[in-house]
Amino acid sequence: MQIHIHPVLGEKFTEEVTFYFNNKPLKAKKGQTVAAALMANGIRNLGTSRKFLQPRGLYCATGRCMSCFVTINGVEHVLSCMTLVDEGMKVFPSNEDPDPGSEINGS
Amino acid sequence: MEADVLIVGAGPAGISAALTAEKFGAKVILIDESFSPGGQLRQQTQYFSNLPTGYAPDIGLKVIETLIKHLYASSVQVYTNHTMIGAYKNGMIGVTDGNKTFPILARANILAPGAQEEAKIFPGWTLPGVMTAGAAQILINRESVLPGKRAVMIGTNNFAFTVAKQLHDCGVTIEAFIEEKSQITCSDGILRDELKHVPVWTESTVQIAQGTGQVERVSVHTPEGRKEIDVDLICISNGFTPILEPFVIMDCELTYKKHLGGWVPLYNEKLQTTNPSCFIAGNAAGITDLGPILLTGEIAAISALEEIGILNSEEAEIERRKRWLELEKLENTAVCQARKNLIASSRSRQSPLTKSK
Numbered sequence: 001m002q003i004h005i006h007p008v009l010g011e012k013f014t015e016e017v018t019f020y021f022n023n024k025p026l027k028a029k030k031g032q033t034v035a036a037a038l039m040a041n042g043i044r045n046l047g048t049s050r051k052f053l054q055p056r057g058l059y060c061a062t063g064r065c066m067s068c069f070v071t072i073n074g075v076e077h078v079l080s081c082m083t084l085v086d087e088g089m090k091v092f093p094s095n096e097d098p099d100p101g102s103e104i105n106g107s
Numbered sequence: 108m109e110a111d112v113l114i115v116g117a118g119p120a121g122i123s124a125a126l127t128a129e130k131f132g133a134k135v136i137l138i139d140e141s142f143s144p145g146g147q148l149r150q151q152t153q154y155f156s157n158l159p160t161g162y163a164p165d166i167g168l169k170v171i172e173t174l175i176k177h178l179y180a181s182s183v184q185v186y187t188n189h190t191m192i193g194a195y196k197n198g199m200i201g202v203t204d205g206n207k208t209f210p211i212l213a214r215a216n217i218l219a220p221g222a223q224e225e226a227k228i229f230p231g232w233t234l235p236g237v238m239t240a241g242a243a244q245i246l247i248n249r250e251s252v253l254p255g256k257r258a259v260m261i262g263t264n265n266f267a268f269t270v271a272k273q274l275h276d277c278g279v280t281i282e283a284f285i286e287e288k289s290q291i292t293c294s295d296g297i298l299r300d301e302l303k304h305v306p307v308w309t310e311s312t313v314q315i316a317q318g319t320g321q322v323e324r325v326s327v328h329t330p331e332g333r334k335e336i337d338v339d340l341i342c343i344s345n346g347f348t349p350i351l352e353p354f355v356i357m358d359c360e361l362t363y364k365k366h367l368g369g370w371v372p373l374y375n376e377k378l379q380t381t382n383p384s385c386f387i388a389g390n391a392a393g394i395t396d397l398g399p400i401l402l403t404g405e406i407a408a409i410s411a412l413e414e415i416g417i418l419n420s421e422e423a424e425i426e427r428r429k430r431w432l433e434l435e436k437l438e439n440t441a442v443c444q445a446r447k448n449l450i451a452s453s454r455s456r457q458s459p460l461t462k463s464k
Contacts, residue, residue, distance in 0.1 A: 001252070001253040002253075003247060003251045003253055003277055004251075006248070006251055006277070007277060008152040008248070008276075012251045013251060032251070036245075036246055036250035036251075036252045039246065039252050040250075040252045045235045045321055046235065049233070055234065055320050055321065056233060057234070057238075057321065058238055058246075059233075059239065059242060060239050060241070060242055061241065061245040061246065062147075062241065062242070062245070063140060064223055067233070082141065082142070
């Protein structure tokens with residue numbers, strides 16, 4: 001859920017953007033990270049662990065724990081807590097091993 | 108890319124170091140892996156007093172806003188979205204922006220990566236909805252997003268109470284604090300009083316967090332038996348520990364000091380690590396408060412400039428002394444003593460600051 005009026009900061013973000021998660025359009029505020037934008041829309045499950053196939057989500061929010069990986073605009077294993085959301089951005093959960101040989105992942 | 112001083116980490120310590128080095132005439136590059144400078148002060152809405160001379164007491168994010176304004180008005184070259192990922196054989200630091208990777212040649216480096224939160228492991232701790240207290244604080248104060256509606260806080264240290272209070276003010280119901288010790292560890296009486304309506308379960312541990320796809324309830328083992336409670340947010344506040352990777356990459360020796368947060372790079376009174384080209388600042392040099400964090404940035408900058416000859420030894424010694432005296436006044440006694448012990452142990456090393464290969 002978005003905090004529209006923060007008790008200390010008031011209204012922090014004003015500009016709205018539309019992005020996509022699993023092709024579904026969602027609204028976010030410009031200036032928010034992808035992880036926060038998803039959480040604002042009630043989406044906390046960001047991927048599946050490889051070995052035990054358990055759900056994974058935001059844990060540290062500082063780019064260290066690697067729990068919040070998603071696929072953004074085709075690039076796999078992007079830290080959603082360190083990436084700012086952008087108009088038209090296409091986000092998918094991280095459910096599989098990345099393909100490091102693919103052109104978009106920078107071979 | 109070349110500079111007199113490269114600073115890694117644009118939190119309060121890194122910015123303080125950058126502005127100090129620039130003031131004394133150095134060409135400075137400051138990098139940070141985040142999309143904006145400010146580090147973890149960007150989401151601190153609590154008030155900070157006890158700051159060094161020249162700083163006005165204010166809420167954390169206002170303190171850093173002012174510093175960032177000075178930073179962008181200075182000649183310091185700031186590169187956000189740039190991560191230190193390695194070192195070249197000749198000692199140059201390798202940096203990437205996610206697309207290109209390149210070396211930065213600096214005559215001295217100041218490493219100020221900050222601290223990380225200690226995890227707390229229990230069955231279900233990896234479920235979405237379980238996060239560090241710091242993550243919850245980022246969500247509410249930096250991102251303006253509610254991480255949940257009903258929460259428990261694991262831990263009762265000062266940071267646990269600080270974040271619990273801020274969550275509460277944003278409308279999150281704090282159902283309980285869960286503390287494995289026999290009493291609350293938060294030393295701030297005002298904060299404790301503000302949250303006195305929240306039950307504190309002492310001598311208690313989380314048995315399991317459960318839910319389908321995300322956390323829905325938590326079972327807690329307490330002296331009165333098992334308590335089960337519906338929550339959608341579990342925050343973990345288990346203390347901070349220095350971030351070490353940049354120091355490991357730069358071949359700096361580490362030592363263990365409990366009161367500084369655990370493993371910490373070894374350094375002398377110049378805040379110089381055992382790699383003579385690398386200086387240290389901020390929470391990486393021992394977990395402490397904002398005042399000492401800002402001062403270690405200044406001390407590291409002065410020493411780095413002495414190392415490369417921009418300041419002479421007499422000037423540097425005077426400037427450093429002034430700041431150490433102020434730091435001693437501002438810093439928690441146990442932390443300050445641990446810092447002195449660490450510096451003393453670096454002095455007694457057989458060949459100080461030149462690591463034998």
